[in-house]
Amino acid sequence: MIEGKNIDKSFGDRKVLENVSVVLEKGLTNLIIGQSGMGKTVLLKCLVGLIALDKGEVYYDGREFSKMSFYQMKEIRREIGMLFQGGALFDSLNVEQNVMFPLTMFTEKTTAEKLDRANFCLSRVNLENVNKMLPSELSGGMKKRVAIARAISMNPRYLFCDEPNSGLDPQTAHLIDELIKEITLEYNMTTVVVTHDMNSVLEIGEKIYFIYHGKIWWEGNKHNILHTENKELQDFVFTSELTKRLRPVK
């Protein structure tokens, strides 16, 4: 479980997060949703320590992460897998080297063992025969899947995904969502997904935080989001013709 308590973050005069508190449950896909520019990615980066907090605390299973030095954080970070918006694969390494990278850095496994693990992770994300391809030769969906394979290569306890299906076609986006959900259950991880995609919300939103102008505006799950009375959340959820049709009739 990951807890964020009373998090504040400003950039200059602009307050991006204000008194944000979240409890992200183990074994669930926790979603942070909201419009662009509302502070979702900043919150995610605050939780993983990529952005320093102005105020507040972050706990990983009771361990106070926000007060740790870079070297203390390293221990927890080895338990974290992260899927970045663009994949963040290393350009100079091919697919299998990318997946093997954390293993090379942190384990004493032999090359054959690392390769076995990389192949397992790649097969887990339904990618085969792409081992020698460079990131520049992959499609957007393939990059995301390689990034997931790299993220799970060290059996993480926490998985963070920043807009995992942005820029993907609906079928690939669905596949990525399914994959995240399956992996979360399989490894009993605490998964945190930042998204503004309503399909993802309705598919994998087992716990949802709606963030609006840097504040937690609503908390719930995929079952009660359609019944919300919250005006801002309604505006966010029922934007497209498709979601308008899902709106419950009173």
Next chain:
Amino acid sequence: MKFLFHFGRYLGLIRQAFKQPQKQSIYIRQILVEMENLGLASVGIVAIISVFMGAVVAIQMAFNIDTPLIPRYTIGFVTRQSVVLEFSPTIISLILAGKVGSRIASELGTMRVTEQIDALEIMGINPATFLVLPKIVASMIINPFLVAMSMILSIGGGWIAGATTRLFPTADYVYGLQSFFRLYDISYAFIKTIVFAFIIASVSAYNGYYTKGGALEVGEASTNGVVFSSISIIFVNLLLTQILLS
């Protein structure tokens, strides 16, 4: 104020970069890769510039010494001194600041904007040590070899110029090359080269490492890397010349 901010952050990056590496074997491999990328890939341009630089210095000397009061071997002596003391260490370092500096800044800048540096940090790897340290070490190892090669080729270029234009006899040129030789001049050149190598790699890395934005900012970081490392080289050159030769 802005200068102090950047200088402080630059020192912070250098401090981070020189922290204990995660896994020694990986860093040694990284250093070898960087030596190839930053050094071996520059052999061609250094060779071409050096030959022509030496040839031009020798020809200019030959044209300027038209009085019988100055011996002809002065051409060889002055060519050697110019090349060893200034042209090879400084001009080649400035060339490398352009070629290698822009490469380092744009590589790190791209890694920053595509979140590859964040990905390293999330994995618990110190990105400064992993990305910047090998570049600095590789430059400090390989640049003296490039400069040594440049010295030899420049002197060779001077000889070719003399032999082909018949402006001065080879025997005089070789005699001049051997005259009044001080080993300290070579040490001075290599000290300068190593310091310049550190500046090229670290200043360019700093500019790339803290890039924010997109493609436009990566281009800007690359330009700044070249400009600031070149200015730093010229400034430090003056300081080192004063300190080492006085």
